[in-house]
Amino acid sequence: MEIDVLTLFPRIFEGPLEESILKRAQQKGLVGVRVHNLRDFTHDKHRVVDDRPYGGGPGMLMKPEPIFEAVERFRREGSRVVLMTPQGSLLTQAQAQEFSQAGHLVIICGHYEGVDERVRAALVTDEVSIGDYVLTNGALAAAVFVDAVVRLLPGVLGDENSASDDSFASGLLEGPQYTRPPEFRGLTVPEVLLSGNHEAIAKWRADWARQRTKERRPDLWKQE
Numbered sequence: 001m002e003i004d005v006l007t008l009f010p011r012i013f014e015g016p017l018e019e020s021i022l023k024r025a026q027q028k029g030l031v032g033v034r035v036h037n038l039r040d041f042t043h044d045k046h047r048v049v050d051d052r053p054y055g056g057g058p059g060m061l062m063k064p065e066p067i068f069e070a071v072e073r074f075r076r077e078g079s080r081v082v083l084m085t086p087q088g089s090l091l092t093q094a095q096a097q098e099f100s101q102a103g104h105l106v107i108i109c110g111h112y113e114g115v116d117e118r119v120r121a122a123l124v125t126d127e128v129s130i131g132d133y134v135l136t137n138g139a140l141a142a143a144v145f146v147d148a149v150v151r152l153l154p155g156v157l158g159d160e161n162s163a164s165d166d167s168f169a170s171g172l173l174e175g176p177q178y179t180r181p182p183e184f185r186g187l188t189v190p191e192v193l194l195s196g197n198h199e200a201i202a203k204w205r206a207d208w209a210r211q212r213t214k215e216r217r218p219d220l221w222k223q224e
Helices: 010-017 019-027 064-074 093-099 117-122 138-150 199-214
Strands: 001-007 030-037 080-090 102-111 126-129
Touching: 001 010, 001 019, 001 064, 001 093, 010 030, 010 138, 019 030, 019 138, 064 102, 064 117, 080 093, 080 138, 093 138, 102 138, 126 138
Parallel strands: 001 030, 001 102, 080 102, 080 126
Antiparallel strands: none
């Protein structure tokens, strides 16, 4: 997979892309992530990327010219052009899995009061939100989006079963997990997990997944 990120704040990606799983995925050649500064696609002395909205209102809007030029440089046949915006569809595990099947993503990071509507109309194939809240800029959301997608690529995770056991992969939250030691400060690991009875362990985990989902995310439970 290839990913081109268009942002006003490239340094926000330095940490996420240079640590842990995302770093290893790039080193293995499983994904190529390139981050581009949208100011590099301006042609005026002050590298202006924003202007006041027509019709008035607070804040500034990102101008269409730099975004169009950047997308048209990197987009190719089959590319999905993703706009990170609070107005997009809420990112789910199923959507992350779908995006992981794409060969190339171009991600536009919104900022200020958003982007000129012509960007949406002419360039964008997908609009994505990571939650019902507003961040200072779309680069933070894009970093989350990239992580959610890249970890699902074949070979990225050490254990291929890890992603299938994640919360939301089955539609439920993941149940409790324990590791060594079996007793710590008076807190013990449930006996069933030490039993070696794989059928009983699977049932215990499934029961806890249902219980935890019902208690913490009744919206997901209603879908069952």
